[in-house]
Structure formats: C-alpha cells, structure tokens
Amino acid sequence: MQLDISKDSLHVYEALASETRIQILNLLSQSSMNIKELAHALHMSSAIITRHIHQLENAKLIRTEKIPGKSGIQKISKLVVDKIEITFPxxxxxxxxxxxxxxxxxxxxxxxxxxxxxxxxxxxxxxxxxxxxxxxxxxxxxxxxxxxxxxxxxxxxxxxxxxxxxxxxxxxxxxxxxxxxxxxxxxxxxxxxxxxxxxxxxxxxxxxxxxxxxxxxxxxxxxxxxxxxxxxxxxxxxxxxxxxxxxxxxxxxxxxxxxxxxxxxxxxxxxxxxxxxxxxxxxxxxxxxxxxxxxxxxxxxxx
Structure with a gap:
C-alpha cells in the first residue's frame, strides 16, 4: 500500500493510531481469525473488537469474509497488506x-x-x-x-x-x-x-x-x-x-x-x-x- 500526506490517506493513519488495532494486525499477520478468537486473545469484548475491525476494514488493511463454520456462517478477518510506503511532498x-x-x-x-x-x-x-x-x-x-x-x-x-x-x-x-x-x-x-x-x-x-x-x-x-x-x-x-x-x-x-x-x-x-x-x-x-x-x-x- 502506498500513502501520501493528504486527506485521502488520513483514514489509514487513523486506523493505525491505536494500540489495540496494532495488536489485531499483529495477530492477523500470523493467521486469519474470527471476532471471538481475537476477543479472547486480547481479553476484550466482541463488541469492542468489532468496532476496531470495522475501522481496519475501512482503511483496507484487512478483509473479512463469511465462511461456513461448525455453528453456521462465521466471519473471518485476514490481513491484506504487508507493506506501507509513505511519499512525502x-x-x-x-x-x-x-x-x-x-x-x-x-x-x-x-x-x-x-x-x-x-x-x-x-x-x-x-x-x-x-x-x-x-x-x-x-x-x-x-x-x-x-x-x-x-x-x-x-x-x-x-x-x-x-x-x-x-x-x-x-x-x-x-x-x-x-x-x-x-x-x-x-x-x-x-x-x-x-x-x-x-x-x-x-x-x-x-x-x-x-x-x-x-x-x-x-x-x-x-x-x-x-x-x-x-x-x-x-x-x-x-x-x-x-x-x-x-x-x-x-x-x-x-x-x-x-x-x-x-x-x-x-x-x-x-x-x-x-x-x-x-x-x-x-x-x-x-x-x-x-x-x-x-x-x-x-x-x-x-x-
């Protein structure tokens, strides 16, 4: 992903400006996970993790897909970016x-x-x-x-x-x-x-x-x-x-x-x-x- 110093890139910087979201990215860099697994790993509620996931999705840093699970359809999040470059004016x-x-x-x-x-x-x-x-x-x-x-x-x-x-x-x-x-x-x-x-x-x-x-x-x-x-x-x-x-x-x-x-x-x-x-x-x-x-x-x- 390539960013610049403009409002167009601001949503990515905002998504990265959180210790919790950084922890989520680190976990997803190891394997894809669902909300429940992330919540358990970070000792947080699923509702809080869901809000963080939405912000990372909006920044196009992760992608969430629906797949069949043991108890029906589950949402799995995975990392889709492995490098970010910033171009300064x-x-x-x-x-x-x-x-x-x-x-x-x-x-x-x-x-x-x-x-x-x-x-x-x-x-x-x-x-x-x-x-x-x-x-x-x-x-x-x-x-x-x-x-x-x-x-x-x-x-x-x-x-x-x-x-x-x-x-x-x-x-x-x-x-x-x-x-x-x-x-x-x-x-x-x-x-x-x-x-x-x-x-x-x-x-x-x-x-x-x-x-x-x-x-x-x-x-x-x-x-x-x-x-x-x-x-x-x-x-x-x-x-x-x-x-x-x-x-x-x-x-x-x-x-x-x-x-x-x-x-x-x-x-x-x-x-x-x-x-x-x-x-x-x-x-x-x-x-x-x-x-x-x-x-x-x-x-x-x-x-």
Missing amino acids: TTIYPNFKMRSLELPVGHYTDYNVTPTCGLASSKDFIGHVDEPKYFMDARRMDAQIIWFTQGYLEYKVPNPLQTGEQMELLEISFEIASEFPYSNNVWPSDITFYLNGHTLGTWTCPGNFSDIRGKYTPSWWEDANSQYGLFKTIRISKHGTHFDGEILSALALDDLDITAELLTFRIAVEKDAKNIGGTTIFGKGFGNHQKDMEFKFYYSEKC
Whole structure:
C-alpha cells in the first residue's frame, strides 16, 4: 500500500493510531481469525473488537469474509497488506525553473520482450497476452499498463529546453512493479534504467502487488492480476544519479548527451540479472497514481 500526506490517506493513519488495532494486525499477520478468537486473545469484548475491525476494514488493511463454520456462517478477518510506503511532498531546487511532460507508457519507440508479457488499455487487453508481436499493434499507443518478464522498452523523450537554458536536474517518475503470472507480493526483480545509452543503475523491485485493488485500476481487471506498483523517482544532477533519494550511481548530467533534441530512456530486465522477475509499468487508468511517466527538466538561464 502506498500513502501520501493528504486527506485521502488520513483514514489509514487513523486506523493505525491505536494500540489495540496494532495488536489485531499483529495477530492477523500470523493467521486469519474470527471476532471471538481475537476477543479472547486480547481479553476484550466482541463488541469492542468489532468496532476496531470495522475501522481496519475501512482503511483496507484487512478483509473479512463469511465462511461456513461448525455453528453456521462465521466471519473471518485476514490481513491484506504487508507493506506501507509513505511519499512525502518535496521541493527540489526551487530556485530553478522547470518544464515537465508526461509520456504515455504505450508510446515506446523500441522493444524486445519475452513472455509473460502483454498490454492493456483501460477497456481491454491489446491483442493476446504472452505474444510479443502485439507490442507492435497500432493500439499499443493506447496502452495504460504493460508487462514483460525479460527484455526492454525504450522511449524517445523530446528535450523541451531552448537555447540559453542549461539543465540542472532531470527527474523521471513512474509507477512500477515486477511481473508475475497473476500476482505475487514477494517477487524480486532487478530492473535497470538507461539514459542515452548510459546505465543509470539497477533497482530491485520487491514484488508485484495485488493485496488491494489499485485506486484507478478498471473494474474489468481481475483482482488476482497486478493492481498497483510503487511510485519511484530517478533524479540525475551534476552530482550523480539518485533513486528515491538514495544514490543509484555516480553518473551525472555531464556524463550524458543531455543537450540532444531527443533523450532515449530505457527500462530493462537484463538476461544476466540475478533476479529476473520482470516488470510492470503503470500509466493513467491503472494503479494508484493517475499519471503516465513524467519527465521534469529543471534548468537555469545562461547569462
């Protein structure tokens, strides 16, 4: 689950702001339990536990299902989240001017992928899954989610800076996960990023997530399929390349042909990677962030 500092995430923070509810989450992390079992374990009444369960359900941290029991139908609660990330608002180099552009995930200019793989728009699959030839389908431009096990997608990005403007920082943001047939929250994948033919670095994505439905994932998409990714940001400055604030490599702006009219950005899972767990790239209409890949160009004006 991914949260931010906004009212939209407040119900989750409120659900976690209770010692009793934290104890319930710890118990459910070990096994699914019903109200009576939780009440007995915590030495509380069933009525009190029920109120706490409702708040955890509203926060989408747990799910309660009805199943047959010895004395009829019983409600069993289970944990559906195993990780929470919080994205804090940041201001990067506010003294620089900035231009940005969003690039739809289906607007790649080159590819080489192996199954499992596929593309989909917010309305339907594009072609047949696990057949790489459909990555050349004309409808690929409408893709809002793309996945593959090994290989790469490559994008051409127009450089918006004009004569007399000097790039100080390039920021690339996207929502991404690994790739697993259906989904697996623990499925590491080594994903490598390139810019203009230079290796920016490799990040190990922890999994492919379906513990809860993606905020913008369309209703026709099955619950068992990948629902959302992690929102990640690559920042390339004159001092190196960072991934979510952590150093990714020493590659700096001066090492790249950053003045070219077109920049080439590649996302790859290499055949010699330690963890070949594929990748899933989310655009508008899927996942938890209603945006495509975003490129922000921070610049100063030459005197």
